[in-house]
């Protein structure tokens with residue numbers, strides 16, 4: 262049987278292509294967005310990771326999702342430092358989730374409560390992405406808006422406690438390969454991963470609408 266990590270990667274390749282070439286991400290990578298758009302995106306991530314990480318805390322002892330709960334991945338503290346830098350100390354007072362972000366966060370929370378294997382699909386889609394393409398976003402953000410390298414504003418992308426991301430990803434894939442479940446459950450997790458990409462895409466679409474290019 263094909264290792265589950267390979268199945269997940271190949272089955273979601275098209276969805277990955279779609280999000281990574283979405284209007285918002287393309288505009289960001291092409292240095293076409295202002296720092297306000299980046300701050301708004303970071304704020305949306307704060308809601309998403311709030312859901313991912315409160316789910317993680319609930320699932321730490323779960324036999325299926327528990328092994329994925331790795332505190333070195335946690336991002337909420339880093340997002341809060343970035344937001345303080347981007348928006349100032351009052352950032353919490355104005356933080357609000359776009360409807361697409363709320364929908365995404367609610368789906369993560371529902372999976373964490375009722376379907377730990379589905380939660381893994383969400384965990385994979387975000388954290389493995391952050392360890393991979395996320396580094397390209399960090400580099401672009403540093404260059405476009407002048408953040409200091411790996412400093413405030415881009416701490417979300419810096420995994421201080423994961424010095425070797427390639428090795429970490431290999432360990433992570435071994436965890437995916439060991440997820441228990443029959444073929445049907447594997448397919449359900451793949452479908453949830455595609456749904457996770459779709460929810461990201463909806464969030465990016467909403468952000469692109471809020472920050473249309475004027476030029």
Ligand code: HEM
Nearest residue numbers: 270277280281286385386387389390393394395397398461
């Ligand atoms: C700036 C846009 C993006 C670029 C350039 C990009 C690029 C990449 C690259 C090059 C890899 C492969 C890394 C490797 O083989 O080790 C990767 C993996 C991945 N990316 Fe992205 N990505 C982007 C955005 C995203 C987004 C927005 C998500 C999810 C919401 C995402 C999710 C993933 C996942 C889950 C993987 C791991 C695939 C696997 O090995 O199983 N990426 N990305």
